[in-house]
Amino acid sequence: MTLTIGIDVGGTKVAGGVVDDRGVVLAQTRRETPAEDPAGTRDTIVAVAAELAAAHPEAKAVGIGAAAWIDAAGATVLFAPNLAWRDEPVRDYVAKAVGLPTVLENDANVAAWAEFRYGAARHADDSMVMITVGTGIGGGIVINGGLWRGANGIAGELGHIQSVNDGHPCGCGRLGCLEQYASGNALVRFAQAGARQEPGRAPLLLDLAGGDPAAIGGRMITAAAHGGDGVARDAFAQIGYWLGVAMADLAQAFDPQVLVVGGGVIDAGELLMGPTERTYRDQLAQRGRFPVAEIRAAETGNTAGVLGAADLARRI
Numbered sequence: 001m002t003l004t005i006g007i008d009v010g011g012t013k014v015a016g017g018v019v020d021d022r023g024v025v026l027a028q029t030r031r032e033t034p035a036e037d038p039a040g041t042r043d044t045i046v047a048v049a050a051e052l053a054a055a056h057p058e059a060k061a062v063g064i065g066a067a068a069w070i071d072a073a074g075a076t077v078l079f080a081p082n083l084a085w086r087d088e089p090v091r092d093y094v095a096k097a098v099g100l101p102t103v104l105e106n107d108a109n110v111a112a113w114a115e116f117r118y119g120a121a122r123h124a125d126d127s128m129v130m131i132t133v134g135t136g137i138g139g140g141i142v143i144n145g146g147l148w149r150g151a152n153g154i155a156g157e158l159g160h161i162q163s164v165n166d167g168h169p170c171g172c173g174r175l176g177c178l179e180q181y182a183s184g185n186a187l188v189r190f191a192q193a194g195a196r197q198e199p200g201r202a203p204l205l206l207d208l209a210g211g212d213p214a215a216i217g218g219r220m221i222t223a224a225a226h227g228g229d230g231v232a233r234d235a236f237a238q239i240g241y242w243l244g245v246a247m248a249d250l251a252q253a254f255d256p257q258v259l260v261v262g263g264g265v266i267d268a269g270e271l272l273m274g275p276t277e278r279t280y281r282d283q284l285a286q287r288g289r290f291p292v293a294e295i296r297a298a299e300t301g302n303t304a305g306v307l308g309a310a311d312l313a314r315r316i
Contacts, residue, residue, distance in 0.1 A: 003059045004313040008305025009066040011082030016048040019310035023118035038084045046097040062102040063313030065110030065305045072153040112140020114308030120296035127256040132263035137179040181242040194231035201230035236271040244279025262298030
C-alpha cells in the first residue's frame with residue numbers, strides 16, 4: 001500500500017492528510033494560512049508536509065492543490081487571487097525542504113481528480129468534466145483517463161465561458177461569464193433583487209435578513225428556500241438554469257462519461273440539482289438517441305483537495 005501526502009492550500013487554511021491508495025485519509029493536520037506573506041505561506045505548507053511525513057515516514061510523495069494559476073510545468077504559481085503569490089516556485093521549494101517528490105496543481109483540478117478517482121465519477125475510466133460552484137466557479141477536465149491541463153496549464157476555467165452577450169461584468173475583464181449567473185455570488189444577487197422587487201414573495205428571506213435585502217446571504221437563501229420562500233427558490237432556479245445550459249454545452253464539446261457538480265453551493269441539494277438537471281435535459285432534447293453524460297453531485301466534500309492532491313502525487 002502506497003501512502004502519499006495531500007495538501008489543500010486556501011486563503012484561510014492549509015490542510016494536509018496522509019492518504020492510502022484506496023482513498024482513505026489516515027492522518028490529518030491543518031494550520032492557518034498567512035495569506036499576505038508569500039514566504040510564510042510557503043513555509044506553512046512545508047511545516048504541514050513535514051509533520052505528516054515525520055508521523056508516516058513511509059509516505060512517498062507530496063501533492064499540493066492551490067487556488068491559483070499554475071504554469072505548464074506544474075512548478076510555479078503564476079498568480080493566486082487569495083494569496084500574495086506571484087511567480088512563486090512552490091513545487092521545488094517544498095520538494096527540497098521536505099525531501100520528497102512534489103506535484104503542484106490548481107485546486108479545482110485537484111478536486112476534479114478526487115471525484116474521478118474516489119467520488120461521483122469513480123466508475124468512469126475515460127472522461128469527466130466537473131464544475132465547482134462556490135463564491136465563484138471553477139472546473140476540471142479529465143480526458144483519456146488523465147487530467148487535461150491545456151497547453152499553458154490553465155485549462156478548466158469553466159466559470160469564464162460566456163453565458164450572456166454584454167452581460168454582467170466579470171472580474172476576469174469579460175462580460176456575461178457563467179460565473180456571474182451560476183455562482184454563489186450570483187445566487188445572492190438574484191435573491192437580493194427578487195426581495196426588493198417582490199417583497200411579498202420573500203417573507204422568510206426578509207425575516208432572516210432583518211428586513212434588509214442588502215443583508216441577504218447564501219445560507220439565508222438556502223434556509224428560506226427549504227422553507228418554501230418563493231424568491232429564494234427562484235434564485236436557485238435561475239442559477240440552476242444557467243448551470244444546466246453550461247453543462248449541455250460541455251456535454252456536446254467533450255462528450256464525457258460523467259458531469260459532476262461540486263463546490264459549497266451543492267449543499268442545497270435538490271434546490272440546485274433539480275433545475276440544473278431539468279435544464280440540461282431540455283437543452284439536449286434534440287439529440288434523440290445519442291447518449292449523454294449523467295449529472296452527479298460531488299461526493300468527496302471537504303476532503304477533495306487532500307484526496308486529489310495525494311493521488312496526483314502517487315502518479316509522479
